[in-house]
Amino acid sequence: MTPSPVWHPFTQHGLGEPIPLVARAQGAALYTDDGRRIIDAISSWWVTTHGHGHPRIMAAIAEQSDTLDQVIFAGWTHEPAETLARGLTAIMPPALTRVFFSDSGSTSVEVALKMALGYWLNRGEPRDRILVLEHSYHGDTIGAMSVGARGVFNAAYSPLLFDVGTIPFPAEDRDRHTLDSLEAACRDRPAAFIVEPLILGAGGMLIYSPYLLAEMRSICARYDVLFIADEIMTGWGRTGTLLACEQAGIVPDILCLSKGLTGGAVPLAVTMASEAIFAAHWSTDRARMFFHSSSYTANPIACAAANANLAIWRDEPVIERVTTLAGKQRERLDTLAALPRVRNARSLGTITAFELDDPAGDYLSDLGTTLRARYAANDLLLRPLGNTIYVMPPYCVDDDDLDRIYAGIAETAE
Known part of the structure; x- marks a missing residue:
């Protein structure tokens, strides 16, 4: 067979690792072309919430594709986008009155950063400093990389990245140090502070307290610094x-949403903003408009999928499912925590994580490659972050599949 011309993300093709061909998906499982059933223990990179192929979402996609597939969104609109914007403002905090559509998490962050800078410029007091945790x-586009951790992921692109102010993560009861550092940085009147609330994903599933998040929000408000969640x-x-x-108990000035926005079925993102952010761009002067778009902004099919997702949240006991899954995850994590190589077992909602005690545990070590291969051999889709192993399944995952996930992890942690 002719080698595939596909260049895969976060994949070193020179290692020759096998790349399975997924033929279909349903619920919490993927099915390969050779007949294997793979448990999707990470929701296909954190996007699938209700499960693959959810009938309400699939039906909405099919129905919309027969009506309107795509239309320019600059100066035009359509019913799926209007319905979704109203649905989002109904379910999200009331202070977030405006909805700007984009295509992915990274672009949602880019939009948020540009909104923040435009806000200050249009108010006549330009600020250009961004604070990060x-x-x-926050993603792999230029702005999103700039506000993320620097390292091997973006070293080649460092000439393109802008400088930011970094606030230390509150590891090992360092809350006060984090808050003091943020307050000192806010005195210099930066434009905004961007955070991943409560848990840092790709940074290693690092968890911090709701108290700290509330205090950080309070400091930003006190110094008139925009808070981006x-x-x-x-x-x-x-x-x-x-x-x-x-x-x-906080509401940001700007909120970035994607991944589960469509239940994980198709790409879509939104950046929600307060009325003050919108008002700073509202003018009869065209030079003050918000200069951002992409060809597929508010794609009608993607918006239809998101509307179906909102309907699921309105009509079905999603939070009850989440709470039940969270409890089942914690029970199984408690068993893993007793194993000799498991360190810092932790959980938040439907996410569990721990570090595997290993001297070669950095992201680029062979450990991650070895673990992924062992999990795949057990028909599990797990993708450790270096020596950090985490589980984040769709909410529909059943007990048998959870048992298989944790049994497979236990084999590598003993």
Whole structure:
């Protein structure tokens, strides 16, 4: 067979690792062309919430594809986008009155950063400094990389990245140090502070408290610094609530959503903003408009999928499923935590994680490659972050599949 011309993301093709061909998916499982059933223990990179092939979402996609597939969104609109925007403003915090559509989590972050900078410029007090939390990850486009942790992921692109102010992560009871550092940085009047609420995903599933999130929000408000919440991974129930911000009782000035927005079926993102952010761009002067778009902004088919997702949240006991899954995850994690190589076992909502005690545990070591291969051999889709192993399944996963996931992990942790 002729070698595939496909260049896969986060894949070193020179290692010759096998790349299975997935033929279909249903519920919490993927099915390969050679007949294997693979348990999707990470929701296909954190996007699938209700399960693959959810009938309500699939039906909405099929129905919309017969009506309107695509239309320019600059100066035009369509019913799926209007319905979705109204649905989002109904379910999200009331202060977030405006909905800007984009295509992915990374672009949602790019939009948020541009909104923040435009806000200050249009107010006549331009600010260009962005504050970030240490170990953060916000995507792989230029702006998103700039506000993420620097390292091997983006070293080649460093000439393109802008400078940011980094606030230390509150590891080992360092909350006060984090808060003092943020307050000192805010005195210099930066434009915005961007965070992943409660848990840093690609940075190693690092968890911090709702108290700290609330205090960081309070400091930003006190110094008139815009607060951007990147809930691309943490939203739509992953942390146990619709938004992670709910657990801290806060509302950001700008909110980034993607992944579970369509239930994980098709790409779509939104950046929601307060009325003040929108008002700063509202003018009879064309030079003050918000200069951002992409060809597929508010794609009608993607919006239809998102509307079906909102209907599921309205009509079905999604949070009950999330709470039940969270409890089952914790029970199995408690068993794993007793194994000799398991360190720092932790959970938040439907996410569990721990470190595997290994001297070669950095992201580029052979450990991750070896673990992925062993899990795949047991028909499990798991993708450790170096020596950090995490589980984040769709909410429909059943007990048998959970048992298989944790049994497979236990084999590598003994």
